[in-house]
Amino acid sequence: MNKALVLGGCGAVGSIAVKTLSNFSDFSLITIGDINETEGTKLVYSDTTGKLRFQKVDANSIDSLEQSINTHDIVINCIGPFYKFGPIILKAAINSRKKYIDINDDVDATREVLKLNKTAKEGQITAIIGMGSSPGVTNLLAKFAEQLLDSIIAIDIYHAHGGEPKEGPGVVFHRIHAMTIKIPIYVNGEFKTVSFFSDEGKALEEIIDFGKIGKHRVHVYPHPETITLPNYIKGVKRVTNKGTVLPSEYFYLTTDLVRLGLTKEQPLNVKGTEISPLDFAIAYLIDERDKILRKTDFGKQRGCVKIFVEGMKENKPHKIIFTLTSESQAMGEGTGMPVAFGAIMLQRKLITEYGVLPPEAVVNPIEFLNIMQEYLELDSATGGLSPLKIESIDSGGKIEILRL
Secondary structure (H helix, E strand, C coil): CCEEEEECCCCCCHHHHHHHHHCCCCCCEEEEEECCHHHHHHHHHHCCCCCEEEEECCCCCHHHHHHHHCCCCEEEECCCCHHHHHHHHHHHHHHCCCEEEECCCCHHHHHHHHCCHHHHHHCCCEEECCCECCCEHHHHHHHHHHHCCCEEEEEEEEEEEECCCCCCHHHHHHHHHHHHCCEEEEECCEEEEECCCCHHHHHCCEEEECHHHCEEEEEECCCCHHHHHHHHCCCCCEEEEEEEEECHHHHHHHHHHHHCCCCCCCCEEECCEEECHHHHHHHHHHHHHHHHHHHCCCCCCEEEEEEEEEEEECCEEEEEEEEEEECCCCHHHHHHHHHHHHHHHHHCCCCCCCEEECHHHHCCHHHHHHHHHHHHHHCCCCCCCCCEEEEEECCCCCEEEECC
16 A cells, blocks of 8 residues: 655645645555644545545644654655744654655755755655745756756746635745745856845846736745756756745735834734734734735636746757746645655656755656646546646747647
């Protein structure tokens, strides 16, 4: 019996990973490991495959984590924020000698877990970090561009999404964290950092055409591609990551709270009660989000990721643009499905290298895209249609649409 454990399986991303895995025959048992027993039970009751079960797991307890991990073959970690839970859960997986994959999108957590690379190698453990949308699919498409160009000079990643049915505290926590830390970028062949609210950070803002979901202003984002891709894409001189959340009214409400200092963790005494401004801000944003979605008549969730790769082909400048767009899906699907595909690749032994590694280091892009297409054919709701568009633009501006 092949058993997968999806930690955070009740969340917006984890629940999609669970649904995706259940469509494949690779796992006979999929455990939803979460603190939310009510939601987990609902997911099990709504399952038609007979593969799901729920197990209450407390990510703050090493004992709880290891007891659950020990009875499974692979750990799929969807619990955020990753700068808090990523290292803890990965250590538990390594201690239990289990395969591991996550959707880690925090740069500080990425740096921390990469320190466990030697330990994982010595224990013959494969641990893939950041296998979501951004990071994840973005890393693999950038790596795939090496097959389309003779050399790569720059990789610029853009993302926009919004309108998901639910947005948990972990997601909001990550977004606030992303606006308060030093943001790494890779320019002119060197690593440097900028601040979200600094003049330099503002100068990096752009208006990006995301096609069917419109044009939106994107801001510098601390996603891990900027610190891992330069190590695995030979010769690249620039890697940036910029994004936003829709609708803009919601995103800028978040930036306003952070700018005003209303997201600090140190509790305040309010009429005899200790209240953390951060806890209040997260609860307030989640509540206001629903109101903003209704007020703006936002409609269906939607999202888009674009990767611009600049390089040389036959001694001339050449560009490759990857676009992944959905008018009916957003962060949950865009992040939950890729981590499930990665878990399936691990189970099928398509990934065998040991260590703590980002996707571009060990995942074959073509094999990943083949599994994505396999899922699209299995899931009747998609009609088997690939959301990926690839444009090849030569030095004269001629555009060719590439097919896999």
